[in-house]
Amino acid sequence: MGKGEETRQAILDSAVALASQVGISGLSVGSLAERTGMSKSGLFAHFGSKEEMQLAVVRATQELFLDTVMRPALREKRGLPRLRAIVANWLVWARRIRLPGGCPLAAAAHEFDGQPGPLRDEVSHALGLWRRALAEAVGKCVEAGDLRPDTPVDQVAFEINGLVLASLQDSQLFQDPESERRAMTAFDRLMSHYALNPAKE
Amino acid sequence: MGKGEETRQAILDSAVALASQVGISGLSVGSLAERTGMSKSGLFAHFGSKEEMQLAVVRATQELFLDTVMRPALREKRGLPRLRAIVANWLVWARRIRLPGGCPLAAAAHEFDGQPGPLRDEVSHALGLWRRALAEAVGKCVEAGDLRPDTPVDQVAFEINGLVLASLQDSQLFQDPESERRAMTAFDRLMSHYALNPAKE
DNA sequence: GACAGAAACGAACGTTCGTTCTATAAAGTC
DNA sequence: GACTTTATAGAACGAACGTTCGTTTCTGTC
Secondary structure (H helix, E strand, O other), rough: OHHHHHHHHHHHHHHHHHHHOOOOOOOHHHHHHHHHHHHHHHHHHOOOOOHHHHHHHHHHHHHHHHHHHHHOOOOOOOOHHHHHHHHHHHHHHHHHHHOOOOHHHHHHHHHOOOOOHHHHOOOOOOOOHHHHHHHHHHHHHHHOOOOHHHHHHHHHHHHHHHHHHHHHHHHHOOOOOOHHHHHHHHHHHHHHHHHHOOOOO | OOHHHHHHHHHHHHHHHHHHHHOOOOOHHHHHHHHOOOOOOHHHHOOOOOHHHHHHHHHHHHHHHHHHHHHHHHOOOOOHHHHHHHHHHHHHHHHHHOOOOOHHHHHHHHHHHOOOOOHHHHHHHHHHHHHHHHHHHHHHHOOOOOHHHHHHHHHHHHHHHHHHHHHHHHHHHHHHHHHHHHHHHHHHHHHHEOOOOOOOO
């Protein structure tokens, strides 16, 4: 691997962390150059345009997310344990890899949802993929016999997404230390509602 | 009321709509001046600084939100009907008053959660107030006998917030027309879980 | 160690940014 | 209608923006 690819990755690592605080539209070539100790032009050459740079940041965030949230959860037993691990990882992933401003993708969803263009498309695509992966994980719970066969998979994925969003908002905006527990409580209640063996609550 | 207050309000109306698309940090004095047909300096004089302008936009959005979501719901019967109206209004409020990019406050929560300062404080305060109002509305459901006395009020408010966030994300980012129905389904299931008269599901 | 290609730099471009001034026009007061 | 206050416009500021260019410095290969 050439040295170019190396520094490009180093730039992106810095960029993701910076985007976590100021947003992806808040990124500027100058600020990122200063943060990495490079010249504006030297950094710029790696991407060709600011928009390309931002797109690269979105993709890098996506990679990081999968590495931190999804892949570790694959070691859990398929079905409910794995789904639970996914949610647990999701709730803390930004803190885990030291993104002080929270998940850049969640923020990007709000930044670009009103502005058509490649960035909006990329973010929408990334979150769409993730939602589908989440719904699939719920589906596996049905297959594994953890949830009832008539479980509305997409609806459940929707609700899980919601309780994670709520938790992230509370922990980022209010610094509420209970937000994770709240989300897991809601998750467990949701799961027990569709549980095949109606465990007592 | 002097003419100053009038145009100031007109500016803020435009600003809220623009912020809906580009975010509150995406607002610039120049773009807003062009949109309102004023000169940069003429518009600027109404606020004294950009930050003061952004703070005014946050407060204006808050006012608009209360007028559109909360106050109309007060005509419903106290308790569950009113809470249900609040949620229903909340789900469509941005569309109702023609904010094409969705709720500026929800976006602002993500924009500023990583950057300490007056804007972060204002947004956090506004959303904190709203959350408390929501929890209070849930509490009224308990008082009115719609929900069980042991209902965990804050937890329920947390979950309601989550399902609204999920709906707003889906409708803004994926243009999913089912997102409202999904949220109401989740809401009704949540309510029936804590219902005093355990209605059949 | 010479050479070719890639990578980084420094300077400059035209714009836009937020902000400050001074001057003109409008609104409110008597 | 004159006078004072308030509101708006216009010009200009230094700084930061994204981008281009030509040059210099590294890196990997023979």
